[in-house]
Amino acid sequence: MTTIALIGFMGSGKTTIGQRLARSMEIPFVDTDDEIVNRVGMSIPEIFDHFGEQYFRGVESEILKSLSKKECVVATGGGIIKLDTNRQMLRSNDFLTVWLDLTFDTVMKRIANDESRPLWNQDVEKRMSLFNSRQALYHDSSHFSVNVDGQPVEELIEEIKRYIYSYTMFGTKRQSDKNR
Numbered sequence: 001m002t003t004i005a006l007i008g009f010m011g012s013g014k015t016t017i018g019q020r021l022a023r024s025m026e027i028p029f030v031d032t033d034d035e036i037v038n039r040v041g042m043s044i045p046e047i048f049d050h051f052g053e054q055y056f057r058g059v060e061s062e063i064l065k066s067l068s069k070k071e072c073v074v075a076t077g078g079g080i081i082k083l084d085t086n087r088q089m090l091r092s093n094d095f096l097t098v099w100l101d102l103t104f105d106t107v108m109k110r111i112a113n114d115e116s117r118p119l120w121n122q123d124v125e126k127r128m129s130l131f132n133s134r135q136a137l138y139h140d141s142s143h144f145s146v147n148v149d150g151q152p153v154e155e156l157i158e159e160i161k162r163y164i165y166s167y168t169m170f171g172t173k174r175q176s177d178k179n180r
């Protein structure tokens with residue numbers, strides 16, 4: 001059994017796409033942010049305020065591990081790729097990991113005024129440098145990427161499903177580098 005994980009920067013649509021992908025595949029959907037909030041009993045900004053990012057990352061990593069080899073679609077938090085152990089899990093055979101790639105401009109269009117995400121709540125230069133510093137980590141953590149800029153959700157879901165089925169049938173897990 002392989003868990004389908006969606007990774008990508010804040011605002012890439014992991015939750016929306018994940019929910020609809022899970023529905024269309026008739027398997028459960030899990031959002032790691034929701035799991036963290038339920039387990040700790042606080043909102044994400046409160047967890048960052050009270051316990052700090054490192055604590056948040058620890059819980060996030062435990063939750064990811066608990067979802068390994070489960071028949072479900074998992075929407076992860078944008079920073080899940082920060083821990084080496086998470087990157088290894090996501091790239092292992094226990095997960096089939098899809099990177100929802102998008103440009104910084106699209107992120108800004110989608111969540112410019114969002115104040116609910118602690119690591120996004122800073123000036124534009126810092127936001128951009130956070131975005132740039134994570135691109136290689138998303139690449140290294142994923143088996144497949146789709147560009148979500150301006151693409152209708154239904155088309156994205158079909159593209160992801162085609163990939164998942166080709167993996168299930170032929171075991172071709174790693175998208176060739178020329179397409180990435």
Ligand code: S3P
Pocket residue numbers: 008009010011014033044076077078079080116117118119
């Ligand atoms: C984070 C992204 C958030 C959430 C937390 C940290 C990040 O999830 O996990 O605020 O470090 O990028 P979304 O990507 O769902 O916004």
